Amino acid sequence: MSLLESTSKGFEELFGYKPVGVWSAPGRANLIGEHTDYNNGFVFPFGIDRRTYAAMAPRNDNRCRVGTSLGGALVEIELSHQKPEGLDWALYPLGVAWVMRQKMTGGFDLYLDSDVPVGAGLSSSAAVECAVAIAIDEIWEQGNSKKELALICQKAENEVAGAPTGIMDQTASMLAETDAAVLIDCKSLDTEVIELGLGKRDLVVAVIDTQVSHRHSDGGYRSRRDACELGAKTMGVESLRELAEADLPSAREKLDDLTYRRVRHVVTENQRVLDTVDALKAGELEKLGPLFLASHASMRDDFEISVPELDLAVETAMENGAIASRMTGGGFGGAAIALIAKDELANLEQAVLAAFEAAGFGQPRVFAVSASAGAKRES
Secondary structure, eight states: OOHHHHHHHHHHHHHSSOOSEEEEEEEEEEEEOOSOGGGTOEEEEEEEEEEEEEEEEEOSSSEEEEEETTSSOOEEEEOSSSOOOSOGGGHHHHHHHHHHGGGOSSOEEEEEEEOSOTTSSSOHHHHHHHHHHHHHHHHTTOOOOHHHHHHHHHHHHHHTSOOOOOSHHHHHHHHOOTTEEEEEETTTOOEEEEEOOOGGGTEEEEEEEOOOOOOTTSHHHHHHHHHHHHHHHHTTOSSGGGOOGGGHHHHHHHSOHHHHHHHHHHHHHHHHHHHHHHHHHTTOGGGHHHHHHHHHHHHHHTSOOOOHHHHHHHHHHHHTTOSEEEEESSSSSSEEEEEEEGGGHHHHHHHHHHHHHHHTOOOOEEEEEOBOOOSEEOO
């Protein structure tokens, strides 16, 4: 049974009637551009072929009932001006409903199913938000563009779920296209779809999920965002996007060492994103290796968001046929990605499993993903 079928069936079994439709949205992997989004910088994500499905039907009252195959009891609330609180995973779908409530004429019944790995840095939360947002938008004919829906989902994650994330995850999940990545200017919100062309080179994106868990809402993410804001204020700019690599010597003089290193990561990472896009447009994939490794080193040493498992994943990938590898996502655990020939994937998996076992780490998961379409109606 497909996820689409199981989601529709799960809704019917839980609520006793059929949904009016099923919508889906992908998780995302970020090729490059980490912690640049909330600094008005550049990011370059793609939607993955792991998706969250949302079966929904409107109600005549203001009640919202949310169930899922992923564990946890049925959650019920009254949709009102009062912000939802204390609902754990259900804050993601119900936060979206709360932001969109003014153009809704009632509540809904909702059932969620997903094969996006949770805690792997693949934006499982954004996939939930975007699937729910596009469902609400269509059912109540709200007429939002996909970019507007991405902003709604970000607002829900920031204000209701309490995670101070930027706009990348939701924009990627909404706007993704097959065999392409989306260059996002997080200042202007301009986007450009860039063909990856991995298939014609028999390359895949391998995800090495360390299975080290992370939570965005804890202090690590917030402290880095605070450091970036302090750096921008001290340098007299609205955001770190306004700084170029030529400004780094001045930044070193004005900032304490920790803040300087946080700033240096963001400034150099922005340039690496643009260099990666240029390399792909020119078909020069060999240039991605040094760019990805420099990105990983910057996240490890300057932004300090890597963990030993991620460092080992990248090192092992590069020693076993990958043309480029780096950690991806917010950090503090999660996954690394590697661009590798399709016929080398099995060898990479064995090498990673052996390396983690030798290091005394927990068992990772290694799987390939391909660039997939963004949020859409399925049935």
